[in-house]
Amino acid sequence: MSANQSIYKKYNLKTVINTSGRMTILGVSTPREDVVEAVNFGLNHYFEVKDLINKTGRYIADLLGVEDAVVVSCASAGIAQSVAAVIVKDNLYRLENLHAHSHDVPSEIVVPKGHNVNFGAPVGTMVQLGGGTLREAGYANECSPAQLAAAITPKTAAILYIKSHHCVQKSMLDVAQAAEVAKTYQLPLIVDAAAEEDLQSYYQAGADLVIYSGAKAIEGPTSGLVIGRKQYVEWVKLQSNGIGRAMKVGKEGILGLTQAITSYMTLEKENGQQMVDKMSAFIDNLNSLKGIQAKVVWDSAGRDIARTEISFDHAALGITTQEIVDRLKNGDPAIYFRGYKANEGKIEVDVRSVNAEQLHIVYECIKALFN
Ligand SMILES: *Cc1c(COP(=O)(O)O)cnc(C)c1O
Numbered sequence: 289m290s291a292n293q294s295i296y297k298k299y300n301l302k303t304v305i306n307t308s309g310r311m312t313i314l315g316v317s318t319p320r321e322d323v324v325e326a327v328n329f330g331l332n333h334y335f336e337v338k339d340l341i342n343k344t345g346r347y348i349a350d351l352l353g354v355e356d357a358v359v360v361s362c363a364s365a366g367i368a369q370s371v372a373a374v375i376v377k378d379n380l381y382r383l384e385n386l387h388a389h390s391h392d393v394p395s396e397i398v399v400p401k402g403h404n405v406n407f408g409a410p411v412g413t414m415v416q417l418g419g420g421t422l423r424e425a426g427y428a429n430e431c432s433p434a435q436l437a438a439a440i441t442p443k444t445a446a447i448l449y450i451k452s453h454h455c456v457q458k459s460m461l462d463v464a465q466a467a468e469v470a471k472t473y474q475l476p477l478i479v480d481a482a483a484e485e486d487l488q489s490y491y492q493a494g495a496d497l498v499i500y501s502g503a504k505a506i507e508g509p510t511s512g513l514v515i516g517r518k519q520y521v522e523w524v525k526l527q528s529n530g531i532g533r534a535m536k537v538g539k540e541g542i543l544g545l546t547q548a549i550t551s552y553m554t555l556e557k558e559n560g561q562q563m564v565d566k567m568s569a570f571i572d573n574l575n576s577l578k579g580i581q582a583k584v585v586w587d588s589a590g591r592d593i594a595r596t597e598i599s600f601d602h603a604a605l606g607i608t609t610q611e612i613v614d615r616l617k618n619g620d621p622a623i624y625f626r627g628y629k630a631n632e633g634k635i636e637v638d639v640r641s642v643n644a645e646q647l648h649i650v651y652e653c654i655k656a657l658f659n
Pocket of ligand 1: 312362363364365407450451452454480481482483500501502511512
């Protein structure tokens with residue numbers, strides 16, 4: 289029995305087939321061997337940690353062509369510390385008394401209403417952790433540059449833009465337009481790009497701070513990355529003596545993420561067409577089943593990710609999509625799909641975390657439901 293199988297046995301854990309994508313509830317991703325080695329090296333050595341933070345940040349910044357960077361414990365921590373950074377700046381009293389009482393400085397964070405999402409925890413909770421309050425701009429279905437600007441007051445500390453598939457996509461201003469508004473009002477623009485694949489374009493579009501989740505697209509250990517203009521990144525780093533201490537990142541996370549970013553920027557990634565090739569037999573098999581239709585769909589947020597969309601004919605199958613999702617989740621192995629559209633009779637299969645054999649198991653498990 290291999291070491292990891294014995295872990296499943298030892299703690300009586302269910303094995304999982306993850307076709308839902310980079311999901312925190314399933315452990316996000318499984319980093320490459322070079323990342324595991326960097327984590328291992330970190331665990332086994334001592335460092336001057338401030339030096340480690342500064343120099344890995346410098347290395348990452350040079351790699352990405354940005355002014356500065358810092359590794360944090362996760363993207364949520366990155367949001368909270370970025371908000372705290374723009375409120376506290378380098379004021380020691382505010383740093384040490386962030387939540388003790390209100391401060392005589394701007395602390396409102398303007399966010400397009402359609403970006404006020406729940407990614408597993410609410411964006412607003414991270415803003416509050418950072419000492420800010422959320423102020424929504426525009427409407428649930430639209431936010432123009434003028435609507436964003438209209439929400440700015442003398443109390444505004446920053447604009448927050450969430451670049452994510454969780455957000456409303458239609459009639460939304462883009463990052464460059466948000467940056468234009470920020471510049472006009474001399475405010476910093478913070479972009480939460482936690483699950484995004486492009487580590488450069490939002491900075492290049494004019495964001496002052498951009499936040500990424502370390503284990504999602506980058507496939508690093510549990511960690512986060514904040515990149516941006518030097519002064520703002522400095523202020524984020526200062527938060528390690530404030531709220532940042534409650535979200536401390538370890539040396540292993542710092543070294544693991546730095547290695548993961550290096551690989552991410554230099555190695556060829558699986559592209560959308562390769563994902564299509566991986567799932568073509570799976571799609572053909574599913575289409576041979578009565579009451580089930582499968583096809584390729586592309587990521588709604590515009591990333592180069594192809595997925596299988598499966599539609600279930602409730603009347604023909606005599607079972608709802610939600611029941612199908614629940615039964616497969618409760619099976620052994622537990623199979624997790626993207627279930628955002630289960631109420632429309634559709635689920636999506638994300639193939640980034642599985643191989644063709646596992647896809648075949650998924651097909652067999654779906655087929656078995658109706659035999
Ligand atoms: C995943 C996600 C986060 C949180 O990232 P963590 O690294 O898990 O804290 C924040 N914002 C968005 C849009 C996300 O998708």
